[in-house]
Amino acid sequence: MFVEVLWSNMVERRSILLLLLLLDSVSxxxxxxxxxxxxxxxxPRTTVFSTGVxxxxxxxxxxxxxxxxxxxxxxxxxxxGGRGAVYALNCSNISxxxxxxxxxxxxxxxxxxxxxxxxxxxxQCYNHIRFLQRYNETHLYACGxxxxxxxxxxxxxxxxxxxxxxxxxxxxxxxxxxKGFTGLLVDGEMFTASQYEFRSSPDIRRNFPFPTLRxxxxxxxxxxxxxxxxxxxxxxxxxxxxxxxxxIYFFFTERSQEQAAYPSxxxxxxxxxxxxxDWGGQRTLQRKWTSFLKARLLCSVPEYELHLNVLxxxxxxxxxxxxxxVLFAVFGLEWKNIKASAICHYTFSQVQQVFEGPFMxxxxxxxxxxxxxxxxxxxxxxxxxxxxxxxxxxxxxLPDNVLTFARRHPLMASQVQPVGVxxxxxxxxxxxVKIAVHQEAALDGTVYTVLFLGTDDGWLHRAVDxxxxxxxxxxxxxxDNQEPIESLTISxxxxxxxxxxxxxxxxxxxSSCSRYDSCYDCVFARDPFCGWDGKVCVEVWSxxxxxxxxxxxxRGTRGCKENSGNALxxxxxxxxxxxxxxxxxxxxxxxxxxxxxNGRELRGLGPTSGYRLGSDGLLILGARAEHSGSxxxxxxxxxxxxxxxxxxxxxxSEPLPPPTADALPPAASSPVQLPSTGGATERxxxxxxxxxxxxxxxxxxxxxxxxYLPLVGVLGGLCLVLTVVLIYISCCSSRATGNRKLxxxxxxxxxxxxxxxxSSYLELRTISGHCNGRQERRSxxxxxxxxxxxxxxxxxxxSMSPPPAPPLPTPPPPPSADxxxxxxxxxxxxxxxxNSSGGxxxxxxxxxxxxxxxxxxxFTEELNRILEQRNHSQLDLLTExxxx
Numbered sequence: 001m002f003v004e005v006l007w008s009n010m011v012e013r014r015s016i017l018l019l020l021l022l023l024d025s026v027s028x029x030x031x032x033x034x035x036x037x038x039x040x041x042x043x044p045r046t047t048v049f050s051t052g053v054x055x056x057x058x059x060x061x062x063x064x065x066x067x068x069x070x071x072x073x074x075x076x077x078x079x080x081g082g083r084g085a086v087y088a089l090n091c092s093n094i095s096x097x098x099x100x101x102x103x104x105x106x107x108x109x110x111x112x113x114x115x116x117x118x119x120x121x122x123x124q125c126y127n128h129i130r131f132l133q134r135y136n137e138t139h140l141y142a143c144g145x146x147x148x149x150x151x152x153x154x155x156x157x158x159x160x161x162x163x164x165x166x167x168x169x170x171x172x173x174x175x176x177x178x179k180g181f182t183g184l185l186v187d188g189e190m191f192t193a194s195q196y197e198f199r200s201s202p203d204i205r206r207n208f209p210f211p212t213l214r215x216x217x218x219x220x221x222x223x224x225x226x227x228x229x230x231x232x233x234x235x236x237x238x239x240x241x242x243x244x245x246x247x248i249y250f251f252f253t254e255r256s257q258e259q260a261a262y263p264s265x266x267x268x269x270x271x272x273x274x275x276x277x278d279w280g281g282q283r284t285l286q287r288k289w290t291s292f293l294k295a296r297l298l299c300s301v302p303e304y305e306l307h308l309n310v311l312x313x314x315x316x317x318x319x320x321x322x323x324x325x326v327l328f329a330v331f332g333l334e335w336k337n338i339k340a341s342a343i344c345h346y347t348f349s350q351v352q353q354v355f356e357g358p359f360m361x362x363x364x365x366x367x368x369x370x371x372x373x374x375x376x377x378x379x380x381x382x383x384x385x386x387x388x389x390x391x392x393x394x395x396x397x398l399p400d401n402v403l404t405f406a407r408r409h410p411l412m413a414s415q416v417q418p419v420g421v422x423x424x425x426x427x428x429x430x431x432x433v434k435i436a437v438h439q440e441a442a443l444d445g446t447v448y449t450v451l452f453l454g455t456d457d458g459w460l461h462r463a464v465d466x467x468x469x470x471x472x473x474x475x476x477x478x479x480d481n482q483e484p485i486e487s488l489t490i491s492x493x494x495x496x497x498x499x500x501x502x503x504x505x506x507x508x509x510x511s512s513c514s515r516y517d518s519c520y521d522c523v524f525a526r527d528p529f530c531g532w533d534g535k536v537c538v539e540v541w542s543x544x545x546x547x548x549x550x551x552x553x554x555r556g557t558r559g560c561k562e563n564s565g566n567a568l569x570x571x572x573x574x575x576x577x578x579x580x581x582x583x584x585x586x587x588x589x590x591x592x593x594x595x596x597x598n599g600r601e602l603r604g605l606g607p608t609s610g611y612r613l614g615s616d617g618l619l620i621l622g623a624r625a626e627h628s629g630s631x632x633x634x635x636x637x638x639x640x641x642x643x644x645x646x647x648x649x650x651x652x653s654e655p656l657p658p659p660t661a662d663a664l665p666p667a668a669s670s671p672v673q674l675p676s677t678g679g680a681t682e683r684x685x686x687x688x689x690x691x692x693x694x695x696x697x698x699x700x701x702x703x704x705x706x707x708y709l710p711l712v713g714v715l716g717g718l719c720l721v722l723t724v725v726l727i728y729i730s731c732c733s734s735r736a737t738g739n740r741k742l743x744x745x746x747x748x749x750x751x752x753x754x755x756x757x758x759s760s761y762l763e764l765r766t767i768s769g770h771c772n773g774r775q776e777r778r779s780x781x782x783x784x785x786x787x788x789x790x791x792x793x794x795x796x797x798x799s800m801s802p803p804p805a806p807p808l809p810t811p812p813p814p815p816s817a818d819x820x821x822x823x824x825x826x827x828x829x830x831x832x833x834x835n836s837s838g839g840x841x842x843x844x845x846x847x848x849x850x851x852x853x854x855x856x857x858x859f860t861e862e863l864n865r866i867l868e869q870r871n872h873s874q875l876d877l878l879t880e881x882x883x884x
Contacts, residue, residue, distance in 0.1 A: 041428055044461060044475040045525060045590050046515075053476050054515065057507040059094045061087055061101060065177070066500030067486040068132045070140070073493050079140065080505060081129025086142060088160050091494060094507045099160040104129070106147035114147035124148065128177035131192070133185040139163060141185060143173035150175055150196075171196055172207045180227040184248065186276060193228040193250050202226040204250055204274065204289070213280055216288050220362065222410045226254040226270075230314040233276070234322040234348065236382075245382035246276040247322075249351070251297075251329065253311045257411065258360070258367045267334055269297040269311040271327075271351060271416060275382035275395075282396045284403035290395040293380040295354045295412040299331040299344035299423055308342045308423075309334055313435045313488075317449075323349035328451070330432045331423075341432040343425040343451065343470075344418035354416050355380065359409040369413040375399070379406035425463065425470035431456040434488035436497065438510065442528040443540060443551045450510070450528065452497055454485030460499065460508065464528060466553060473527050474515075478506050495541070513537040519550065519560040520642050524588065526556040556638045569646040574623050576653050583617040584633035584645045591635040593618075598629040623651045 059066075061082060068081030071091060077098070078091040084105030088098050106114070106127045114125035124147070131143035135154065143152040150169035153162050174181045174194040180202075183192035189209060195202040202223050203215040215222040228250060235246045250272045256265065275291040300307040308331035317326045327346045356378075359370040377387055379402050383394060392398060418424070434454035441447050451470075453461040458479030463472045478485075479501050487500035495510045511529035514537065516522040522530055522537035531540045531549030540549060550559035574580045584593060595602045595618050602618075605611045610627065612619040620627055633645040 042425055042463070042470050042472050043589055044472040045588050046474045047589065048474055048476045048515070050477045050480055052515075053478065053508065054512050055509045056478075057093050057095045059087075059089060059096075059505040059507075060503070061085060061097075063101075065128060065486065065502050066505045067177075068129050069487045069489045069498055069500060070132050070134065071489050071491055071498065072134070073491055078498060079132055080500070081132040081142060081144075083126045083128050086129060086132065086155065089505075091491060091496070091498070091507075094498070094505060102155065102161060104142075104144065104153070104162065106149075110147045110149055113149075117148065119148055124177060126177075127151070130173050130177070130181050131183045133183070135185055136188070141190070143169045143183075145173065145175060145177050148175045171205065171212070180229060180252065182228045182231040182250065184231055184233055186233050186246075186248070189276070191231065191248055191274075193226075193231060193252070195226075202228070202252075204272065204292070206278075211280060211287050213278065213287055213289050215292060216285065216407055216410075220408050220410065222292055222294070223252075224255045224257055226252045228252040229311055232314075232316045234316075234318075234325060236322045240384075243385040243388070245384065247382065248274050248276055249348075250274075251311055251314045251327075253309070265307060265309055265334070267309050269299065269309055269329070269331065270294050271297050273351075273355060273380075277383060278395050280395060281398060281400075281403045284400050285407060288407075290398060290403055290406055291380050291382055292406070292410055293355050293412060294410055295351070296415045297329060297344070297346070298415045298417055299329065299342050301342075301426065302422060308332060308340070312341075312431075312433050315435045315437045317437050317439070323347070323352060327351070328424075328435055328437050330435050330453070332431060339429050339431050341427045341430055341453075342423040343432070343435070343453070344423050346416055346418055350419075351416055354412050354414045358413040360411040360413045361409050367411065370409060375401050375405050377402060379403075379409065420468065424465065425451075427461075430461075432461075434485045434499075436488050436490040438490060438492055440528045442553045443531060443546060443549060444554070446553070448528045448553060452488070452490065452510075454488050454499055456484040457482040458485065458501060460485070460497070462511070464526065464553070466526065471526055473525050476508065478508065479503065511539065513539050520637075520640070521587070523550060523552050523559050524556050524590075524637050524640075526553045528553050532559065557640050567643045567646055569648070571648045571650070573650045573652060574620075575655065576623060576625065576651050578623050580620045580623060580649065581617050582620070582631055582633070582645070582647045582649070585616045586635050586644075588635065588637055591637040594634040594636050594641055596632045596634070620649070623649075625651055625653075627651050 059080075061080075063082035063085040065083040066080055070079040070081075071077075072079070073091065076091055078089045078094060080087040080089060084103065086102040086104060088101075090096070090098050104127055106125065111121070111125045115121050119125050124145075127144040127146045129142055129144045131141070131152070133141060134157075135141040138157060140155040140157050141152065142155055143150060146169070150173035152167040152169035152172055154164055155161070156163040172183075172190065172192055174196060175198065176195075179195050181192070181194040183190065183194075185191075190207040191205070192207060193202070193204040196205075201217060201221070202225065203217075204223070205215075206213040230251045231248060233246060233248050236244045237246050251270070252272070253267050253269050256268045258268075272292065272294040274289050278289055278291045280287050281290050297311065298307075310332045311329060312332050313330040315328045317328065319325045325348045327348065329344055329346070331342045331344060333340050359374070359379075360367045361370040362368075377390065377392065377398070381387070383392065387393075432453045433456050436452045438450045438452070439447050440450055449465040451461075451463040451465070453463065455461070458477065458481065460476045460478055461472050462474050462476070463470050478499060481503065483501045483503060485499050485501060487498075489498050490496075490510075491498070497508050497510060499506050499508070511527055513522070513527065513530035516525055516527075516530060516532075516537040519532045522532040528551075529539060529541070530537050531543075531546070531551040532538075533543070533549055538549070540546060540551065543549060552558045572580050572582070582595075584595075586593060593613065593615065595613065602609075602611060602613075605613045610621050610624070612621065618631065618633070628649055628651045631645075631647040631649060632643060633647075634641040635644050636642075
């Protein structure tokens with residue numbers, strides 16, 4: 001007894017230790033025990049927001065929930081099943097339907113019955129199309145939930161309308177739109193897997209033709225709370241030397257029947273197999289599968305004993321040989337409040353090998369490996385030539401002892417290990433929910449596997465497998481409302497992706513090479529679709545002559561000659577003792593900044609060096625004479641340095657005289673290139689001859705002080721009035737309730753009950769509002785927002801803080817003027833100049849990345865603590881020059 005208790009305590013402590021490892025950082029409250037440098041945690045190279053997605057098309061119909069897609073490339077059609085409607089779209093451009101939609105919603109009477117049963121009238125009491133496939137040359141077959149009473153119907157594909165009457169779909173379609181479901185139509189036979197009724201158990205069925213088949217429930221239940229995500233037919237009868245049957249594979253997650261290594265692991269990922277030609281047994285297993293077998297799909301990080309048990313999506317990359325086909329699967333964790341995803345891939349030869357291995361059986365209410373004699377012919381086998389030689393021409397001819405064994409031994413003892421015995425890719429802070437795979441040949445002849453991954457918040461990641469290492473080329477924001485990708489299909493011939501969500505259907509190209517605007521950007525992307533032709537980045541497949549194209553998918557370093565690119569040259573003139581920010585934002589999330597002064601690299605930028613280095617620029621604190629010189633900013637990526645910015649900094653001991661029109665530098669007449677995350681845009685600076693004297697007078701120190709002092713007084717008066725009002729309200733509330741705690745709770749109600757229930761992510765940003773060169777991914781008004789990657793922490797439900805005070809309004813800066821710290825009105829305004837003589841700043845965005853490496857510290861804390869103490873400044877009218 002003591003040993004059992006000790007063992008139980010050890011297991012519990014081990015589980016707690018694993019959980020503590022997962023929660024290893026305060027600033028990353030739901031993070032994992034991986035360092036950012038671990039090769040499994042992949043960072044997208046570039047981030048593209050919805051406004052920057054090019055070459056896309058969007059379809060929004062009268063319905064919602066575009067969750068079922070049927071692509072017919074040869075006919076140029078994309079059939080879409082939504083909520084209460086079916087659409088026929090042009091797959092070359094889905095913006096408008098080819099034919100009028102089929103309106104197929106639940107009747108008002110059925111909706112009322114659904115509502116009376118306590119179902120959700122906002123989501124459930126509709127006809128959600130869950131099944132839509134080609135039945136024959138002339139007709140499609142579709143099934144919908146029909147407000148919790150499923151119906152099916154044939155669709156005339158030519159006329160695009162319902163054909164004939166409606167069929168009862170309770171054995172073919174799930175009643176609940178949220179239930180996992182998968183289905184196939186193969187040679188006029190329908191195979192589906194789901195939970196078909198409210199009180200029934202999930203099972204796999206052949207619905208027609210007769211006889212229908214299903215899984216067994218007694219004495220051994222074959223499926224236990226299964227949640228299906230996909231299925232595939234692999235034909236092994238074609239060119240088969242053994243006359244083997246075709247096989248259908250189903251992929252799902254179910255409650256574990258084996259003894260788990262950890263108590264927290266209650267679910268496991270499975271692959272199940274049935275034979276297409278299975279007709280059930282003659283006496284035993286009548287109208288039940290005789291070929292059903294299932295095995296566990298394993299996807300884990302061995303060194304950390306981290307097992308991802310929940311299967312979310314699958315994609316099968318077919319080959320001429322069924323055993324050479326590859327399964328790509330998306331896995332997640334059982335814990336709902338932890339975001340993480342892993343991609344594992346398996347060959348079907350491994351799956352077949354496991355199904356030929358030892359069985360499991362129930363012994364003393366526990367599943368153990370069966371060590372006895374397996375009857376012949378082997379249970380679970382499909383009928384092949386060797387069976388026909390024994391007089392067994394169908395499953396009905398199998399002996400009873402074989403069928404009895406198959407009934408009691410559906411589970412295999414061996415587990416299907418992924419290729420390489422580890423995930424192909426691991427991603428923190430992201431839930432992948434859909435996957436599609438394509439193979440593309442690069443210029444060097446190597447065929448690369450490209451993964452397209454849809455997330456639960458409306459993003460698409462494009463990743464490529466480069467010799468066993470994953471590289472995410474870019475992430476695209478397709479939906480602004482953080483809605484999950486509900487459907488994803490791929491057209492290799494049209495080189496397009498189709499992604500559906502609850503609000504819209506989006507078509508995007510497999511790649512957008514025109515987004516890479518320089519040779520290094522094109523090569524660094526390591527995109528097998530793209531190559532540099534000397535002027536622009538182009539699609540490789542579109543060029544018949546490819547000898548002049550530059551591409552380096554393997555390393556991402558070779559081929560470009562110049563490293564200066566479109567470097568910008570700016571000048572800064574400052575007074576001694578002041579601070580100046582030399583902005584240099586990195587477009588790539590994988591790049592790191594490197595600065596040089598007069599050709600010598602700046603190293604050891606510690607607290608006493610006078611510099612602060614961030615991901616978006618270099619901050620010079622307390623400028624001195626030795627800080628004058630030529631500064632160069634390089635982006636270092638793949639061990640290659642690319643010049644981005646040049647700054648000429650002059651530190652003066654006395655204030656500069658106001659410049660005249662004749663003293664303007666030559667550079668002031670040249671176009672000025674403004675930084676932006678989506679590429680640089682050019683605008684001409686204000687001409688010296690068009691400078692208005694009133695503006696000069698207005699921007700002098702005395703005039704500016706005279707303008708701002710009354711405004712500061714007005715703001716101070718408003719703050720005083722608001723303070724009195726708040727004190728009065730607080731006193732009234734305290735007098736009415738007589739309870740200080742209740743008053744505090746009422747104050748929290750300002751946030752709304754819904755916001756107390758949900759968790760949110762607070763973003764830790766650099767001074768420019770970017771995450772290592774990326775813009776913020778979430779709006780502050782969204783339910784949850786985080787900075788991609790590692791820089792976030794989660795506020796758990798119930799852990800609320802008082803609402804922040806509204807920010808004080810700040811006076812707008814003068815138009816077309818740069819400040820001495822390098823921030824202009826066109827840049828993300830983290831700090832706004834408030835006082836021409838006091839040198840104070842107001843902090844509009846607060847945050848810091850705790851525990852981040854020195855290169856990724858933001859300047860927010862430094863500027864808040866140090867720059868507010870500065871007490872001398874001077875505005876300069878020149879765009880290229882400014883001083884404080």
